[in-house]
Amino acid sequence: MSDPILFYFDFSSPYGYFAALKIDDLAAGFERDVIWRPMMLGAAMKVTGSKPLAEVEIKGDYCKHDWDRLSRFMGVPWTMPEKFPIASLAVSRAFYWLDDVNPEMAKRFALAAFDAYFGHGRDITDPDIVAELAMEQGIEPEGLLAAVQDPAVKQRLKDETVNAIEAGVFGSPYIIVDGEGFWGADRLWMVKRWLRSGGW
């Protein structure tokens, strides 16, 4: 099997949510695994001098409309959460804590968190809600609540964010296939083509 695909995203990113629903199926068609890497997009935005999409004049309103339209075209749940964007610290830390034990379990948890936030508007900045989502996946809530406050887990998320930026990640989602980067949920067609052709 070839090298796994790297899937970078922020839990606060609508386009990250849309791509998360598709990336593993896409990769499976080419017998590739996907490694999920949540990150703090805000740190990358400081480097590029960008601000959150929803706060940009005109473009912000366009994107809100686009998310609604995209969910309709994809046939997936969508709601504009009351609290948006968010600092997705708790859920990202919980992800890495789970990922060290079982990456597939961490992905199921991540999809549940995305669905809770963007599908149903639940506040995933609240560790208790994050723990509740984990519990629905059969994960011990006490362990998770301790992990999101654990200095080592906190540092892990910081390190992963630094690593992501060093790898060229400046937006969410950002996908790396054999060293080649692709930015955006709209670029899955190009990821597919790259996987099929090796870049030609």
Add this chain to the structure above:
Amino acid sequence: MSDPILFYFDFSSPYGYFAALKIDDLAAGFERDVIWRPMMLGAAMKVTGSKPLAEVEIKGDYCKHDWDRLSRFMGVPWTMPEKFPIASLAVSRAFYWLDDVNPEMAKRFALAAFDAYFGHGRDITDPDIVAELAMEQGIEPEGLLAAVQDPAVKQRLKDETVNAIEAGVFGSPYIIVDGEGFWGADRLWMVKRWLRSGGW
């Protein structure tokens, strides 16, 4: 026939170039005409507080790589012009001057200008080069050279840019179908779906 599609772009925009090569064929499949509307993207960027892609940290390098890759996947000419981005005043004014006479001729001229700039790196900020490109299309160079200095034509481009921003245009390309806006060369699939389904 249904209402025409509005195609907004800046001659300095690589993604505008890639979309220009496809939009009329796409629309023709749904028996729609396309009205081309070059604009000064810089004016829209002031509103959104953006800066030219190529000047953004990390993202700028990503995009340069992406243009090269996209041209390869599309099988179309590409070169990174030495002078980039440019203020595309002369070529945009020439476009509107031609558009008033014959929109199809103006489109052929626009495609020739895009091909000269992004296909072969010619400097389309130079009115003499713009006139030469027009001449190859059987257009009188003297008339064109006068038009690009004509206050009425200059004002026309300013007005079109203001109108575009008022219509919600903040990037290039930006396509409006029956009041619905689509941003980016990556969104042609969505334009197509919208034309087919009427938004569902």
